[in-house]
Amino acid sequence: MVEKMVSRIRSLGAKKLSYADRLVLVNSVLNTLHNYWSGIFLIPKCVVKRIEAICRNYLWDGSADFHRVPSVHIKGRSWHDYQPPPDVSWSWKNVCKVKELIKDAYIEDQWAPDSNGFTIRRCYEWLRHRAAPQIWAPVVCNSWNVPKHSLITWISMNNGLNTRAKLASFGYCQEQLCCICESSTENQEHLFFQCEYSQRVLQEIKQWCGFRVDVTMAGLGISGTSMKGLKQQVHCQLWTSCHYHIWFERNNARLNAVITPPIKLAERITAEAKTRILSKIGSSICGQDGVWLRKWNCMVT
Incomplete structure (x- = not known):
C-alpha cells in the first residue's frame, strides 16, 4: 500500500501539480487508497503513521520524502509565556501578537468570555468588541x-x-x-x-x-x-x-x-x-x- 502511494506521487504528472491540485490528489486518491485497504486489513499503527507522513510531505513539498527540518518554535515551554525571537517569520510573529491580545480572556487557562469554550469565531468577536470604535467608520x-x-x-x-x-x-x-x-x-x-x-x-x-x-x-x-x-x-x-x-x-x-x-x-x-x-x-x-x-x-x- 505504501509503495502504491509513493508510486503515484513519483509519477511525472504528480510532481508538477500546484498546492491546490496536490490537496485534491491527497484527498481523492491517496486517502481513498488508504480507506480501501483499511476496510480489508487491520493496518499496523506504524504503517498509518508512515502514510500520514507521506501525504503530509507530498502536500507541503511535492515529494514523498521530506528532507527539510521543520521549524520548532515552542518545545518544553509555556505557550502563554512564550516570546518570539526576532528572526522568526512575519506570520508567526502575528500569531504571537494575537496570543498576547487574548491573554486577558483566560482565567486559570480557561476561556472566560463564553462558558461554551473557545472557538475562532468567539475569539474574533471578543477582539472586535474590545477595539475602540472609529469616529470615521x-x-x-x-x-x-x-x-x-x-x-x-x-x-x-x-x-x-x-x-x-x-x-x-x-x-x-x-x-x-x-x-x-x-x-x-x-x-x-x-x-x-x-x-x-x-x-x-x-x-x-x-x-x-x-x-x-x-x-x-x-x-x-x-x-x-x-x-x-x-x-x-x-x-x-x-x-x-x-x-x-x-x-x-x-x-x-x-x-x-x-x-x-x-x-x-x-x-x-x-x-x-x-x-x-x-x-x-x-x-x-x-x-x-x-x-x-x-x-x-x-x-x-
Whole structure:
C-alpha cells in the first residue's frame, strides 16, 4: 500500500501539480487508497503513521520524502509565556501578537468570555468588541459612497497612503515636496487639509452644494451631528469622493506631470455626486430635500 502511494506521487504528472491540485490528489486518491485497504486489513499503527507522513510531505513539498527540518518554535515551554525571537517569520510573529491580545480572556487557562469554550469565531468577536470604535467608520462605510472612494479614504484614515514624506522615512524617496503645489512637505495632513489646490477644490464644491465639505476629522462631526437624513448621506459621499480625487490628482501629477484645474476637478466630483444621488433616490423625493436638490440640478423632471 505504501509503495502504491509513493508510486503515484513519483509519477511525472504528480510532481508538477500546484498546492491546490496536490490537496485534491491527497484527498481523492491517496486517502481513498488508504480507506480501501483499511476496510480489508487491520493496518499496523506504524504503517498509518508512515502514510500520514507521506501525504503530509507530498502536500507541503511535492515529494514523498521530506528532507527539510521543520521549524520548532515552542518545545518544553509555556505557550502563554512564550516570546518570539526576532528572526522568526512575519506570520508567526502575528500569531504571537494575537496570543498576547487574548491573554486577558483566560482565567486559570480557561476561556472566560463564553462558558461554551473557545472557538475562532468567539475569539474574533471578543477582539472586535474590545477595539475602540472609529469616529470615521460610519462615514467611510456608507452605502451612498462609491466603493473605490471608500477604500482610498479608509487607507487614508489609517495613515496608509504612500506620500513622499512616508516614502522618505523608508529611504525610498529623496524628494519630499508636495507633487501638486511643491511648497511644503507632502504628508497626508498637507495634501488633504493644507494644500492650496485642495482648498480651492473644496471651495468650488461648497459653492455647488451650499455647505462646507470638511475633509478633516472635524468634518466627521459635521456629518454626524448638524446634518441629518439626505444631507448627511450626501456629505459622506462628497467627503470620501474628495479624498479619492485629490489622491488621484496627486498620483497624476507625480507620474504624468499633469494636474487637472481645481474647477474641472470640482465639476467631476459634483457630477459623480449627482449620478450617485439619482441612483439612490430617483425622482420620487419631495419636500425640503426636493427643494434642496433642485438647487443642485439633481432632480429628474
